[in-house]
Amino acid sequence: MDPRLAALTDAPFTYAEVGATRSGELPAGVHVARRRAVVGRGDDAFDRAVAAVFDWAPQRNAGLRVRASGPASEPGAVVLMTAGLPPLGLRIPCRVVWSQTSGDRQGYAYGTLPGHPESGEESFVVSRDGADVVFEMVAFSRLATRAARLGGPVSRVLQAVALTRYTGAVRRAARG
Template sequence: MSRTQIREERWSPEPGGWRVWRRQVYLGSGHAFWEQSAAALLHGEVKTRSGFRISTQDKVRSGAKPQIIVPVGPASIHEPVEVVDVVECGNLAGFAYRTLPGHPVCGEEAFILRRMGPAVFLKIRSLTAASDRWTWRSVFWLLLGAQRFIRWRYLRVMRQRTS
């Protein structure tokens, strides 16, 4: 079980500098909506439609180590990650990844779609701490602000995905 799953109920900084966040939102309803949303999520569209590029456009799979690329003006930031879990069964679809050395932050992020009757919900969970690299650690407070904005984008694009 990943740290994100263990600590999903906590919201504030924990000892060691870990910050835990989660949010669940209603996206829409119906079988077609579920199918489209699950396919989009499992192909990484929550990231790509939020402005990121991913080194592979394949369906997410456990053990994969894609590079997430963040365009910043003429430059780009590479975020190495490893997909640690993928679920696609019944009324659940989603994935979780952990950051690898060199990522601007240290932690995990999970995106889980849940179907309850006709209703479709998206839950995003994250566990974040400062990077192991001093260059990123020195701007951690800026990264936390960017993270809040990106989470808002994740929720927005998944709502718009099948509207």
């Protein structure tokens, strides 16, 4: 395993509410971002959307470089994403908190690790609503680094852009 990923395997999460995106009981006093979109129709679209989500496709297609210790379907998998040009790129370390790999609602959430500009959790879920395939993201966060706090509104705009790109990636995957 990549030593950078191995070093994050036992790193503590940077927030106390680990798993909150699964329970739906989000903490008070945090920024919450939600996106929900129909991305396709039918069984094949559902299967393709789920496969894309578990293979880190939303993050890759949003322009992030992704190094992961395993698929997003494995709780405990570490992912180190990088935005921007190396070696000055922004490091975004996370670890999978929970995953649901069967049924009509599948997905996962990852939580932030030390060095992430935010502190919180983000979930990526594909579900069925009749014949429609729905992709939903829920994120809660606090700005964690000095740079993120200084860039407050810009940080939130960048998060919104990422959520839009994630949705586009899953929509393209669902359509084949």
